[in-house]
Amino acid sequence: MEKSRKGPIIFSTIKPFAGLKESLKIGRSEVLDQVRNSNIRGRGGAGFPTGVKWNLTATATDNKKYVICNADEGEPGTFKDRVLLGEYAKLVFEGMVICAFAVGADEGILYLRGEYISFLPELDKTLNQMRKDNLLGENILSKKGFNFDIKIRLGVGAYVCGEETSLIESLEGHRGEPRNKPPFPTNTGFNGHPTVINNVETFAAIAHVVLKGATWFKSFGTDKSSGSKLISVSGDCRKPGVYEIPFGTTLKKVLKMVDAKDTKAVQVGGASGTCVSKKDFKRMIAFEDLSTGGSIIIFNQKRNLLDVAENFLNFFAEESCGQCTPCREGIPVLIEKLKKIKNIKATKGDIEDIFSLAETMQLASKCGLGQTASDALISILNSFKKEYTLAKS
Amino acid sequence: MDKLCSVPKTITDGKTNVTICDAKRSQLIPVLRKIQEKEGYISNRKMQEVAFSLGIHPVEVYSVVTFYSFLTIEKKGKHIIRISNCITADMAGAKKIIKTFEKELGIKLGETTKDKKISLEETSCIGMCDQSPAALIDGKLVGKLTPQKVKNIVKELKK
Ligand SMILES: Cc1cc2nc3c(=O)[nH]c(=O)nc-3n(C[C@H](O)[C@H](O)[C@H](O)COP(=O)(O)O)c2cc1C
Ligand code: SF4
Numbered sequence: 001m002e003k004s005r006k007g008p009i010i011f012s013t014i015k016p017f018a019g020l021k022e023s024l025k026i027g028r029s030e031v032l033d034q035v036r037n038s039n040i041r042g043r044g045g046a047g048f049p050t051g052v053k054w055n056l057t058a059t060a061t062d063n064k065k066y067v068i069c070n071a072d073e074g075e076p077g078t079f080k081d082r083v084l085l086g087e088y089a090k091l092v093f094e095g096m097v098i099c100a101f102a103v104g105a106d107e108g109i110l111y112l113r114g115e116y117i118s119f120l121p122e123l124d125k126t127l128n129q130m131r132k133d134n135l136l137g138e139n140i141l142s143k144k145g146f147n148f149d150i151k152i153r154l155g156v157g158a159y160v161c162g163e164e165t166s167l168i169e170s171l172e173g174h175r176g177e178p179r180n181k182p183p184f185p186t187n188t189g190f191n192g193h194p195t196v197i198n199n200v201e202t203f204a205a206i207a208h209v210v211l212k213g214a215t216w217f218k219s220f221g222t223d224k225s226s227g228s229k230l231i232s233v234s235g236d237c238r239k240p241g242v243y244e245i246p247f248g249t250t251l252k253k254v255l256k257m258v259d260a261k262d263t264k265a266v267q268v269g270g271a272s273g274t275c276v277s278k279k280d281f282k283r284m285i286a287f288e289d290l291s292t293g294g295s296i297i298i299f300n301q302k303r304n305l306l307d308v309a310e311n312f313l314n315f316f317a318e319e320s321c322g323q324c325t326p327c328r329e330g331i332p333v334l335i336e337k338l339k340k341i342k343n344i345k346a347t348k349g350d351i352e353d354i355f356s357l358a359e360t361m362q363l364a365s366k367c368g369l370g371q372t373a374s375d376a377l378i379s380i381l382n383s384f385k386k387e388y389t390l391a392k393s
Numbered sequence: 394m395d396k397l398c399s400v401p402k403t404i405t406d407g408k409t410n411v412t413i414c415d416a417k418r419s420q421l422i423p424v425l426r427k428i429q430e431k432e433g434y435i436s437n438r439k440m441q442e443v444a445f446s447l448g449i450h451p452v453e454v455y456s457v458v459t460f461y462s463f464l465t466i467e468k469k470g471k472h473i474i475r476i477s478n479c480i481t482a483d484m485a486g487a488k489k490i491i492k493t494f495e496k497e498l499g500i501k502l503g504e505t506t507k508d509k510k511i512s513l514e515e516t517s518c519i520g521m522c523d524q525s526p527a528a529l530i531d532g533k534l535v536g537k538l539t540p541q542k543v544k545n546i547v548k549e550l551k552k
């Protein structure tokens with residue numbers, strides 16, 4: 001599809017595979033340096049420095065290494081990876097090939113969520129063309145000894161499989177239950193081999209980083225968050241969609257961009273994110289402020305935020321892998337208490353219980369799902385006190 | 394049945410024989426996906442066959458099947474409608490859409506028509522948040538659903 005999208009980095013123009021050619025020219029260690037110096041951090045949500053991750057895998061000793069692209073996009077309100085895979089697949093694959101070259105991997109896997117199966121024929125076509133053009137396969141672009149190919153694996157309907165160790169479990173043919181970390185995938189990943197796992201958007205930025213340089217990349221964004229972020233905007237606004245914004249953009253500006261009126265609240269980061277009230281619309285999208293994988297859901301004055309919190313909690317109850325107690329047992333209790341609040345039956349004690357349970361879940365859950373499942377509810381209880389009334393005990 | 398094991402090998406320590414398989418455990422989910430696609434579910438028999446060819450216990454296969462929402466042990470319809478129950482769908486009037494589906498199909502959410510032709514299910518966010526309410530219909534993403542659109546879809550699927 002021809003693209004008419006505009007943006008500072010990913011949506012800026014670039015010649016297909018020019019980043020890969022440049023990489024082969026400058027060599028492994030220079031690619032690793034550029035990625036590290038650009039200060040790019042993972043775009044999937046957690047924000048781990050990509051350069052550090054690649055270095056760990058590059059320096060791990062093993063004759064088998066993997067590069068995995070995490071396209072399990074399942075956070076409610078996120079659809080930027082859908083757009084990238086539909087319109088910028090070559091750029092994403094190019095990022096994976098560059099990564100393979102830098103870390104010394106010979107096998108790549110695109111872990112595509114089952115919901116996106118309709119993209120499969122087109123993606124396969126792109127990969128086949130790349131094989132024909134010697135952009136995949138053996139001695140890529142005549143670089144002797146650089147062999148790499150990418151296959152696609154489909155998910156089978158589990159949000160938690162977006163968590164990197166759970167994704168690996170699922171690739172290995174097991175239930176998608178997150179592992180303890182350490183060990184980290186960078187040295188003990190797929191089938192026990194060193195593995196780089198990055199988000200679709202992270203890979204899509206790489207060719208730009210290598211070709212245009214770390215300094216150029218850092219000229220966008222803030223000191224602590226270099227570059228840009230793709231945001232997926234939905235909910236109460238006239239122009240929902242995917243936008244590329246430099247880090248440091250305020251919510252106020254985003255709301256204007258998408259023509260949102262009468263906004264009461266903005267959920268930043270999806271079901272596992274936080275609900276922001278009007279007085280905080282001057283806050284910005286950045287790792288040091290409102291950190292997000294890109295989900296922005298807008299609620300106008302008519303929306304009931306307790307309903308929103310309940311929808312999110314039901315989502316987590318459905319998607320929890322059930323492996324650890326705080327998450328498995330905690331979420332239903334939060335739902336019970338929230339129902340009590342909605343029926344004006346909750347007392348001050350119930351609210352205290354919610355806060356203390358949420359803290360336990362944050363501290364004692366094994367993976368990000370349980371650790372963040374209570375965040376939306378807590379932020380709504382904190383920032384939107386007018387939304388609920390307590391019972392007179 | 395997809396042959397998992399092309400060259401099964403038997404190893405023995407003199408007392409017991411164990412058959413090991415060259416197929417990798419990592420093929421388990423792709424194989425189960427194919428079975429689900431072809432047969433609409435994964436029967437006990439299939440679970441045992443798959444387990445045997447991978448050299449693992451059937452209960453392991455069962456535990457994987459029951460973990461993933463797109464793998465099922467009950468037979469689903471030939472067509473599957475998965476409607477998103479996410480927040481943006483809710484805000485965009487998904488309840489009315491679900492009601493229309495239920496009425497047109499004569500079944501409730503979570504059920505399959507008697508002729509085993511169509512299943513109506515709900516699912517989490519399907520990445521169509523900008524086009525809610527949306528559904529995943531036989532693997533195709535369909536957005537901006539209206540009652541009229543639903544009627545047309547059902548008519549088409551019933552053919
Ligand atoms: C419950 C859960 C779901 C996740 N889902 C995704 C996902 O869909 N896509 C993704 O890239 N990362 C997801 N992550 C984050 C991954 O574990 C991992 O940090 C990420 O893929 C690393 O890539 P990055 O550094 O490029 O962001 C999820 C994490 C958790 C805890
Ligand atoms: S926090 Fe929840 S989803 Fe994560 S491992 Fe524990 S039970 Fe599973």
Ligand code: FES
Nearest residue numbers: 077479518521522
């Ligand atoms: S939040 Fe509804 S499809 Fe994503």
